[in-house]
C-alpha cells in the first residue's frame with residue numbers, strides 16, 4: 001500500500017439534510033409539520049493519496065450518504081468536498097462500487113458490453129478493436145477470462161459479478177474508488193477473495209479508496225485509518241492499528257465486541273445493546289448516551305466535541 005502525506009480527498013464540515021416532510025396536502029389537511037432528517041452532521045476527514053480510509057457504523061449512521069456526496073450523486077447541504085489534482089492535472093474523479101452488483105449491472109447486456117460502456121461513453125478507445133483489447137485486459141485484471149465477456153450477469157456467482165463491477169469501474173481509469181459495502185452480500189470465503197483483489201489493484205494501479213462498511217473486521221486489513229460514525233457524526237477516527245489496540249469511544253468498543261472471534265467462531269457475540277434512536281429525533285447531548293454503558297448526567301446535557309488525542313486519533317466522548 002502506498003501511503004502518502006498528500007490528501008487525495010478532504011471532506012470539510014460536510015452536512016446533508018433530507019426533507020422528509022409529509023406532502024403539502026397532508027400538511028395542509030392534517031397539520032403535519034415539516035421534518036428534516038440530518039443524515040450527515042459536520043463530518044470532516046481526509047483520505048491520503050494511495051491510501052484507504054473506511055467509514056464504519058450501523059445501518060442508518062449516514063455512511064452511504066457520505067459516499068453518495070463524495071461521488072456527486074447528492075449535493076451537500078453545507079460543507080466542502082475537495083479532491084486533489086490527479087495525474088492529468090484535473091481534480092481526481094471518484095467511481096463508486098456498490099454492495100449489490102446484480103442491481104448495478106444491466107441484466108440484458110453481455111459482460112463485454114457492460115465493461116465497454118465507459119470506454120465508449122468517455123471515448124477512451126478509438127476503435128472497436130481497441131475496445132475489445134481493453135475489455136479483455138480488464139477481465140484479466142479482475143481474474144476473469146475472455147470467454148466470460150460473452151456471458152450475461154445472471155450466469156455468474158455473486159463474487160464474479162462483483163469482479164465484473166470492479167472491471168467496469170476500472171474501465172473509466174479512476175484514481176479514486178468509493179466502495180459502498182462491496183462484499184457484504186457475499187459469503188465469507190468469497191469476501192476475502194474480493195478484498196484481496198481490491199488490495200492488489202490498489203497496489204498495482206495506485207488507487208485511493210474510501211471504503212464503507214458496517215463491519216470493522218472487513219475493513220481492518222484494507223484501511224490506513226478508520227472513522228466510526230454514529231447518527232450522522234464521526235465519533236472516533238484513528239489509524240487502524242490504534243483503533244483496534246486502543247479504542248477510546250464506548251461505541252467503538254461495543255462494535256469491536258461484536259466481531260466474531262476466529263478462535264471461537266460458534267460463540268455468539270453480544271450485539272450492540274439497544275436500538276439506534278431515530279435520526280428524526282436524535283437524543284440531546286451525546287447522541288450515544290441512550291445506549292452507552294458509561295453515560296453520566298453530563299452526557300445528556302452537552303454534546304462532546306471531536307477532540308484530537310496525542311496518538312493522532314480524534315474522539316468525541318466526555319470520558320475518553
Ligand SMILES: Nc1ncnc2c1ncn2[C@@H]1O[C@H](COP(=O)(O)OP(=O)(O)OP(=O)(O)O)[C@@H](O)[C@H]1O
Nearest residue numbers: 018020037039058059060061062063064065066279
Ligand atoms: N434520499 C433520502 N431521503 C430521505 N432520507 C434518507 C435518504 N437517504 C438516506 N436517508 C436517511 O439518512 C440516514 C442515513 O442513511 P444512510 O443510508 O446514509 O446510512 P447508512 O449508514 O449507509 O445505512 P445503510 O447501511 O442501511 O445504508 C438514514 O436515517 C436514512 O433513512
